Amino acid sequence: MSKAASRLKALKKGAEKIAHTSRLRTDIPAGMAAAGPPLGPMLGQRGINIAAFCKDFNARTADIKEGIPLPCRVSVNADRSYELVIHKPPATYYLKQAAGITRAAMEPGRETSGKVTLKHIYEIAKIKAEDPPLQLQSLQQVAQMIIGIAHSCGIEVVKELDPKEYGEFLEERKVVVEKQKQELLEKKEAKLLRAV
Known part of the structure; x- marks a missing residue:
């Protein structure tokens, strides 16, 4: 007992x-x-x-x-x-800042929303490695994770970036983004009309 x-x-x-x-x-x-x-x-x-x-x-x-x-x-x-x-801001925030874009791709894999260099990835990885969940991972593992996030946002990772070419790419991208916004707005309006 x-x-x-x-x-x-x-x-x-x-x-x-x-x-x-x-x-x-x-x-x-x-x-x-x-x-x-x-x-x-x-x-x-x-x-x-x-x-x-x-x-x-x-x-x-x-x-x-x-x-x-x-x-x-x-x-x-x-x-x-x-x-x-x-925690530090999300990796997507840093990636969009580095790429100079405000919006990620609507269809990742089919479209490129922006480009970042490997140096950008390394710098973002150094910042994100300070977050408690990532402190036990190596810098290489954090960088690989960020590359994966970049791909899911439609951001292409390149070795070098020509500023002039990239400026032209961003101007072309603005037209695509405006077109996508217009299409979304039209779909939304059509959905509202069907609901009425």
Whole structure:
């Protein structure tokens, strides 16, 4: 009987050590955390003081250009305190910046939305390697992951890039993007007409 009681006591101690936290994964623009939707309701559901969280986040991202999307991981403890981990911007953000584009390809593999050099990939990999999930991977593995992301965005990875040729490519690309936007708008309007 005493053996069973001591085993039960040991199990109870083990159960008390388990951290009962609620996790939240979201992207928040740097310096722009606000109490309104979508962030406010997500924090409110977890019992976090929304105003205090927004103030804390905005203070911690004050040195980053406003509006840059930052992936955040929030662990909410039982006492309603929280731990905020702010990652580097997504690789797609850096790739689009390096390529000088605002939009990725609608049909990756069939169209090229932009081009980046291997040097761009290496620099992005160095930045992203600081993120907690990627810290255990080698720089080469992170670079290969970023090349994969570039391909999924329709961004071509090249050894060298001629600025004049690339400028001409971007001008041609603007025409294609405008045409795609127009087609999407027409499809949307046609769908709305069918719904009426």
